[in-house]
Each structure stands twice: as C-alpha cells, then as structure tokens.
Amino acid sequence: MRRTIAALAVLSGLAGCMTAADNDRLAAELAATDARIPGCVEAAGIAGQYRVRTEFLGHGAGAVVLRTVQSGPNVTQAQAAQATSCINA
Secondary structure: OHHHHHHHHHHHHHOOOOOHHHHHHHHHHHHHHHHHHHHHHHHOOOOOOOEEEEEEEOOHHHOEEEEEEEOEOOEOHHHHHHHHHHHOO
C-alpha cells in the first residue's frame, strides 16, 4: 500500500513536467520567433528601443510560446500590435 501511494505521488508530481522532446520543440519555436523579431519590428515602423515579453501558455506537450511587443516611448499601441501579430504568425 505504501509503495502504491508513493508511486502515485511521484506520478502526480511528474504529470506537469516536460520531456526532452517538449524542450526541444519549445527551443525551436523560440529560435523561429527570435529570427522574425527584427523584420517584424522594422515592418511595424518601430525605431529605437523596444521590449518583447515572452509568455509560455500551457505546459507539457501542449505548451506554446507567445511573444508580445510592448508599447512604450518609442512604440505606439498600433505598432506593438502589428509587430506582435507578425512575430507570432
């Protein structure tokens, strides 16, 4: 009985963990979005400094990466929305 409880505790703890394949997929997704950022920022007409926020939505095999350009002194809300849409396309 104790072994069963211990095994269930370990399995429930591991249920949210990501596998190496999940990590590789997310790394590839990050690299792909990173490669698009400069072109998308330029296409949106952003000059000067800008901020890009990274969010991981979900967990495990279903996790996805979302990059968001934030509005600020050099970035209007419209430019941020355009760049964000382009990056995550």
